[in-house]
Amino acid sequence: MHKLLSKDFFNRPTLQVAQELLGKFLVRKIGHRKIFGIITEVEAYIGPKDKASHASRGRTKRTEVMFGKPGYWYVYLIYGMYYCLNIVTEKEHYPAAVLIRSIVTSDSHSNILKNIRIDEVRGPGKVCKYFKIDKRFNAKHANKKTGLWIAAHSPSERASPNKVGREDYGIKISPRQIKRGKRIGVDYAGKWKDKPWRFYVVG
DNA sequence: AGATTGATCCAT
DNA sequence: TGGATCAATCTG
Numbered sequence: 330m331h332k333l334l335s336k337d338f339f340n341r342p343t344l345q346v347a348q349e350l351l352g353k354f355l356v357r358k359i360g361h362r363k364i365f366g367i368i369t370e371v372e373a374y375i376g377p378k379d380k381a382s383h384a385s386r387g388r389t390k391r392t393e394v395m396f397g398k399p400g401y402w403y404v405y406l407i408y409g410m411y412y413c414l415n416i417v418t419e420k421e422h423y424p425a426a427v428l429i430r431s432i433v434t435s436d437s438h439s440n441i442l443k444n445i446r447i448d449e450v451r452g453p454g455k456v457c458k459y460f461k462i463d464k465r466f467n468a469k470h471a472n473k474k475t476g477l478w479i480a481a482h483s484p485s486e487r488a489s490p491n492k493v494g495r496e497d498y499g500i501k502i503s504p505r506q507i508k509r510g511k512r513i514g515v516d517y518a519g520k521w522k523d524k525p526w527r528f529y530v531v532g
Numbered sequence: 533a534g535a536t537t538g539a540t541c542c543a544t
Numbered sequence: 545t546g547g548a549t550c551a552a553t554c555t556g
Contacts, residue, residue: 382551383540386541386542389540390540391539407539407550408537408550408553409537409538410538410552411552413552415551428551454552512551514552515551517550533556534556535553535554535555536553536555537550538550539550540549541547542546542547542548544546544547
C-alpha cells in the first residue's frame with residue numbers, strides 16, 4: 330500500500346505538518362510511469378498575518394486556494410520562470426500552506442536505504458521542473474487522480490512492503506536529523522522574515 | 533553581483 | 545492601465 334496522505338494529515342497545525350512531511354514521498358504519475366522523491370526541505374506559511382505569505386494580502390484569485398481545504402495544491406509562477414509547489418494545510422478559511430523546497434530521488438532499481446544512486450533536487454523551482462509541475466495542478470486535490478500526491482511509503486512496485494531495509498518501509502527521520510531555520514527569500518516580510526519556519530534534513 | 537521573466541497586485 | 549514586485553535560479 331502506498332498510504333496516500335489524506336485531508337486529515339494536512340488539517341493540522343502547519344508547523345507540525347511541515348516537519349512530518351520530511352521523509353514522505355512526493356509522487357508524480359505521468360502515463361504509466363511514476364516519478365517519486367523523498368521530501369527533504371520544506372517551509373511553512375501560516376495565517377493571514379504572515380507577511381511572507383501571499384495570503385497576507387487577503388483573499389484574491391491567486392491566494393483563494395490557500396484559504397481553501399487542506400490537502401490541495403497551491404502552485405504559482407515566480408519570477409516569470411519557475412513554479413513553486415505548496416500543499417494547503419489547516420482548516421478551511423485559514424490560509425496556510427507548506428512549500429516543498431527539496432527532495433532526494435531514486436529510481437525503482439535503487440535501494441534508498443542502501444544509499445545507491447540518490448540524486449538531490451534542491452530548490453522549489455527545480456523540484457517543479459523535475460516533476461513536470463505547472464499551474465495545471467493549482468487548486469487540485471493531492472490524489473492519484475490528479476497525478477500528484479504525497480505518500481508515507483514508496484510507490485515502487487519492486488520493493489517488498491513492511492520489510493526493514495526496503496523502500497516500502499518508508500523513511501524514518503529522527504528528530505536529530507531535522508534542522509530548523511529562517512525561510513529563504515522573504516527579507517521583505519518585516520518581523521515575519523526571521524520566523525524559523527523552514528525545516529530540512531541533514532545527513 | 534546581475535540578468536532573466538511574466539503573472540499578480542495595487543495605485544494611478 | 546502601468547509599474548513595481550516577486551516564497552528562484554543561473555552565470556559570472
